[in-house]
Amino acid sequence: MRVKCTVCGYSFDVQKRIPKDCPYCGRQNTLRRVKTAEEILREVDELTDQFITKD
Numbered sequence: 001m002r003v004k005c006t007v008c009g010y011s012f013d014v015q016k017r018i019p020k021d022c023p024y025c026g027r028q029n030t031l032r033r034v035k036t037a038e039e040i041l042r043e044v045d046e047l048t049d050q051f052i053t054k055d
């Protein structure tokens, strides 16, 4: 998955866990998970389905 530092904006890929420290600016607890384009598209599809589906 991809993470991004909320302070310096540095983003990079991690395998399992989100690191505690940003490797670029060295601040702690600033890394947040970034959604991939694929994940965003999937969510949009699900939302679209909800709007279209009527019972």
Ligand SMILES: [Zn+2]
Binding pocket: 005, 006, 007, 008, 009, 010, 022, 023, 024, 025, 026, 027, 030
């Ligand atoms: Zn940073």
